[in-house]
Amino acid sequence: MAILPILSYPDPRLRTIAEPVQQVNDKIKTLISDMTETMYHAKGIGLAATQVNQHIQLIVMDLSENGDSRRVFINPKVTPLVEEKQPYEEGCLSVPTVYDSVERPTKVKIEALDEEGNAFEEIAEGLLAVCIQHEMDHLNGVLFVDYLSNLKQSRARDKVRKAVKQMEKAKA
Numbered sequence: 001m002a003i004l005p006i007l008s009y010p011d012p013r014l015r016t017i018a019e020p021v022q023q024v025n026d027k028i029k030t031l032i033s034d035m036t037e038t039m040y041h042a043k044g045i046g047l048a049a050t051q052v053n054q055h056i057q058l059i060v061m062d063l064s065e066n067g068d069s070r071r072v073f074i075n076p077k078v079t080p081l082v083e084e085k086q087p088y089e090e091g092c093l094s095v096p097t098v099y100d101s102v103e104r105p106t107k108v109k110i111e112a113l114d115e116e117g118n119a120f121e122e123i124a125e126g127l128l129a130v131c132i133q134h135e136m137d138h139l140n141g142v143l144f145v146d147y148l149s150n151l152k153q154s155r156a157r158d159k160v161r162k163a164v165k166q167m168e169k170a171k172a
């Protein structure tokens with residue numbers, strides 16, 4: 001397993017549209033393992049392949065308290081089931097230190113393949129609904145800060161640049 005570098009906002013590679021996975025082979029399984037280790041190391045609850053510069057439709061997620069319930073979504077399709085939206089204070093491993101409220105539909109249908117390539121369907125509410133929509137946005141080149149005002153986006157860019165510099169200094 002390996003910890004992969006996570007792209008930071010405003011890196012233009014985060015705007016790439018992900019391609020569908022053609023086959024769940026050993027290469028994809030290795031990437032799933034590496035993304036899982038990267039997500040746990042960064043203390044995230046989700047990670048999209050786009051964030052580690054792999055432009056395929058692959059998401060890992062673990063919403064459990066003790067980090068023992070990793071889930072995989074390959075070629076996911078997410079459909080809102082209600083018009084009602086609720087705000088949630090979101091964060092993003094590609095936008096470190098920035099948190100803000102985003103409104104999203106509260107109930108969605110997820111259709112995807114699991115890590116064995118088996119199709120499944122699930123109705124999601126609560127944090128799963130928030131997180132899968134956030135991760136789907138990554139696969140479509142969208143970041144949660146895109147929903148914020150221009151002023152907040154400009155502040156976020158400055159804050160992330162400073163945070164990344166500090167993280168690099170701490171590593172050296």
Ligand code: K1U
Binds near residue numbers: 047
């Ligand atoms: O996509 C990512 O960068 C992962 C992101 C997922 C996410 C968190 C909160 C709302 C929507 C999507 C994170 O995990 S950021 C880390 C974080 O803020 C967090 C970590 C644990 C619990 C709650 C938030």
Ligand code: ZN
Binds near residue numbers: 091093094
């Ligand atoms: Zn994110």
